Amino acid sequence: MTTGGGDMSETLLSVEGVTKRFGSTLAVDDAAFRLARGELIGIAGHNGAGKSTVLNVVTGRLAGDAGTVTLDGTTRDATVPVASADALGIRIVFQELSLCPALRVDETAAVFDRSARGTSWRTAAWNHLQTVLDEMFPGHGIRRQQQIRDLSIARRQMIECAAAMLPGEVPAKLVILDEPTSSLDASSTESFYAYLHRRAAEGLSAIVTTHRLHEMIDNLSRLYIMRDGRIVSEEVAATSTKESLVAAMGIGGHEAARERTVSDVERPPVPGDAPVRVHIGDRATGAEIELRAGEIIGLGGLEGHGQVAVLEALAKAARSRLPGPKRTLRQDVTVDGTVAYVSGDRGDRGIFRYWDVGQNVTIANLKRLSTAGFLSRGAERRLVDGWWPKLGIKGGPEDPIVSLSGGTQQKALMARAMAEDSDLLLLEDPTRGVDQSTKEDVYALLRRQAAEGQCVVWYSTENEELRHCDRVLVFRSNEIVAVLAGSEATEDAILSSSFAGAPSSLSGAS
Amino acid sequence: MTQSVKVRSGTVPPPTAPKRLSVPGGTLGSWFLPVVAAVIMFVVIFAVAPAASSYLGLSLLLSSLLPLVLACLAQMFVIAAGDVDLGIGSFVGLVNVTVAAILPTHTLPGILLLIGLVVAYALMGMLIAVRRLPSIIVTLGMSFVWLGLAILILPTPGGTVPEGIVSFVDWSPPLVPGTIVAIVVVTVVVALFLNRTRYGAVLRGSGSNPEGIRRAGWSVVRTKMALYGIAGLLGVLSGIVLSGQAASGDPNIATSYVLLSIAGVIVGGGSFRGGDISPVGTVAGALVIGLIATLLQFLDVPSSYQVGTQGLVLVLILVLRAGVTWWRRRVETGGLA
Incomplete structure (x- = not known):
């Protein structure tokens, strides 16, 4: 599962010369990348490398200082913000949770799903969301009457991921996922990417940013590495390793990532007068x-x-x-x-x-x-x-x-x-x-x-x-x-x- | 629809296992307790004073509560926005003064002024949303503006409320007192709007997590204006009904509504977290708060004890609510948390 499928020759998104400055900080410096229809790519980098900023300019939530963004053949000036990314066919899953704790699951679905109207709006919205959820996270265990407040962080994240895939007024062409799996366990993560691949085969493209590097290597086709606001390299996921990505991202002043040796792991516990004793009995x-x-x-x-x-x-x-x-x-x-x-x-x-x-x-x-x-x-x-x-x-x-x-x-x-x-x-x-x-x-x-x-x-x-x-x-x-x-x-x-x-x-x- | 795959299996249910149906109130828990409290109030009052259950008794008992119920609902819309309205008391007073001193002589300007007051509330919401001002300060400041306007219109209590409004408020249909009809109709309309329409859900959501609602493509300024505008409308209704009962104008007629309406919303299962309110609970909370005073009179509690006792009963209800929440959580988590 390393390629996104689809026709690689057809470009869906092409970003040229995007620059964004916050005060004296150059957050994004002349960033350029492209994405084919049906391709899943990643943008990797440390916190503050400029990933979120460049993606915000691409979606039009943020006005850049220079550059152009071409989506599906239409070029727009990156310095002009866009009122609704939805209308462009771009869906976004944000890193911080953006659900309303006070609402029920089906109400939440309706907030995202503009097509749910009429007297049975809740049922309609829930049916749409449930279809996506069932496909994306089989056995998710989310029920429509539950309040968001009562759901675990993982289930809230599942809802956010699924909500981005709802059929909207404009069909989604591009999904931007910022740490979509940060609270998900391994099997949910795997079924999430399996779903993305199925959608990619139908022509949907996605840009993923996550700190879980192995996830990008296993599931995406190409990775752009960002450092200090610049796109420093482009890697083919299949030939990358976690170490090569970490090296490209630049550790800077940080301690280099190191593999623990077995001897390190099997350090014997401090014996003798152990001040703490914990029993976890399993009934x-x-x-x-x-x-x-x-x-x-x-x-x-x-x-x-x-x-x-x-x-x-x-x-x-x-x-x-x-x-x-x-x-x-x-x-x-x-x-x-x-x-x-x-x-x-x-x-x-x-x-x-x-x-x-x-x-x-x-x-x-x-x-x-x-x-x-x-x-x-x-x-x-x-x-x-x-x-x-x-x-x-x-x-x-x-x-x-x-x-x-x-x-x-x-x-x-x-x-x-x-x-x-x-x-x-x-x-x-x-x-x-x-x-x-x-x-x-x-x-x-x-x-x-x-x-x-x-x-x-x-x-x-x-x-x-x-x-x-x-x-x-x-x-x-x-x-x-x-x-x-x-x-x-x-x-x-x-x-x-x-x-x-x-x-x-x-x-x-x- | 059933799930085809069960990931969570085993002898012990996972911590989030659904067990809510066995809990009183279930998923709708927040309105359950206040409604029970209101029912208990009625039962005790009827037991102490059987005459209160007659048509006339009920009319007398409830008619004085209708303006408070409306004011509580107005407060509920502001609390739903995640804000607090400290101006509702003098706002109701301003409406009362307008009805008593302007409407009888200048009907059209009076009506326009009342409409203008609703618009002013919506604009106040817009100001709070756009400038991100603290609602407590804005509404407190505006409360003096409302009071000042009322005093300008009617410096000393007086005036005459138009006969039409008085007789409308006194409306006595056969079988069921008009006040009950009014309370039921208002509750049903507000509850249906907030709970059963999509924009109602968006409005509650905008109080709960405005950023989330904004990201989903809704205007947060517009939701705030809607919530405040509806609050203004309910405040005007409260003032009109109060005027019909009082038959004259007084700028300070409803100053106690500020705290009573907040208490009504909170006793009614709402919280200050925003978006977390219940229309049915709020109406029940308003009735509880209004009925406590009546009940204490019926029980011959010396008047010097009444205010303190009223406060104690309110605290007791909130303690009970905390207990129910704790128990519910324990049942839901299977005793693990």
Whole structure:
């Protein structure tokens, strides 16, 4: 599955000399690329390389400073914004979620689907959306009466992807997907690209940007690499490797991506007087898992199969004030030690958006930073200064947190939790929508914490990154179905254990 | 339609497994509790004072509530936009003064002024959307403008409301009191519009996530204008009905509506998150708030205790709602969260 199919000779989109400047920053510098009808291409680059900006100019949401965009034979001046990309036949899936939490699923469908009219508008819109959803994500489990608020992030993302494919007033020629799969698990991602390929065979083109490089290599035909606002190279996906792409993107000041060696993975856990002991008892199998200090534990498996519930149960147990062993009332989880939690929903449950970065880091540690109830500014500053060099964040701690990119915000949130010096560190999908070099920073931070004796437990929707763990617990239907050593935790191994014993019809889904 | 493939299988349901139907109120939960509370209010009132269930008793009980119900619905449209309207009280007062002091002598200018007030509300929404101003400040500022205008028109309470409006408000059809007919009709129209039309969904969505609605190709300025314009229309209706009952004008007649209407929307299952409102719940919330005072009188609670008790009952309802939400979530997640 490496080609987009279709007639490569027929150009659908051709972008020439697009330039865009924000103040003194040259966000996009003379970018040019082309896309054939029925082709699926990718644009890769680090955060801030200019991917989103160039795509915004292509869709006409943003006025460029120079350049032309030719879509389906019609050339337009890139310096003039377009009121509705929809009318041009361009559909966009945005990186940040753009659904309304207060609406039901069928109402959401109708907001996107202008063709749904009349008294049964909800049914009509839902039928259209459901058709796409069923094709794109078989077994998605989304029902029309559900409120968006009650859906997991992954299911919301499924709806956004599907909504872009709804039949509109103008048939879609080009779909632009910005991190469309950041919250999706491996099998949903695979069925999503399978759907894209089917649509591409019918003549639809797509531009994908994602930090999941292997996804681009496996599913797209060509990749444009952007660095500092420039398109620096064009690669054929079939002959690219993750390493070659990372090299082309330019690591700059970041630590080079490195493969962990087996010896690195199989570092023995800190033995002896382990300050943290976690039991996760599995009622169904009777298996009991004990986590030790200094271990990095990954929770894997398909999205929504109980990983987050276990993280929350661990946090709850650790915070229990009941006498006796620290455990929750309803789960078979016992925790010995203190806990810090990094939530998966940065915007909603993570950052304090009106505060600066420093305040966002210290907020969880105010007790330690104050004497007799008064906050010590000096102690606060020492804590921030101590963490700052480890984070590698550009700018200073006085910058507003919202001025940072999502990945950098994530690092600040991790620093907040790590500064708590707890025995147990829990993280919910810490690398969602984060670029490769920031991911490496995140892994390094986790390794450092583990080396200092913390027990790190994290959940990831990206199976590939779970090899950074000492042990991986694979979940299915709220049960731990396999425990893999980090060195064995390949994508295939995790996938096959996630599906072990599942109905055979599943193979049709992937 | 059934799903052909079941990814989630096994003995334990996944955390997001649907279990909602077993929960009281189900997916429509937000209006359930306020309606129950309103029904309980009626039952207790009828038990304490059986005469209240007669045609005349019901008319007396409810007629004083109709303007508050309309004001709560007006507030609901602003809260649906993710905003708060602190000017609705003096706005209703301005309508009352217009009806009592201008309409009897200058009918056409009076009608034009009332229409102009609705337009002014829509323009206020436009200003808030275009300039991204905080609604609390804008509506608070405008509340003084409404009050100032009302005082200009009628410096001291007085005036005479036209006979037509008084008798229209006193309309007594056979069998069912006119107020009940009016409440039912208004509730049904508003609920159908907000819940069962596509633009109603877009309006709620625009309060919930304006950026999302904008990306889907709708004008967020227009949705804000629609929400505020409808709020203005309901405010004018509230003022007209209130005038019919009071029969005279007073700029300060409805100042208590500001907080009562916000309380009505919130007790009625709404939240300040935007887009999260229930028309049926709001009407029930308005009835609960209005009936608490009546009930306390019937129960012979000393008047000095009444205000405090009224507040306590409201807090109790909100605590109950939080409890139901907690329980619902626990049932839904299968006890995992």
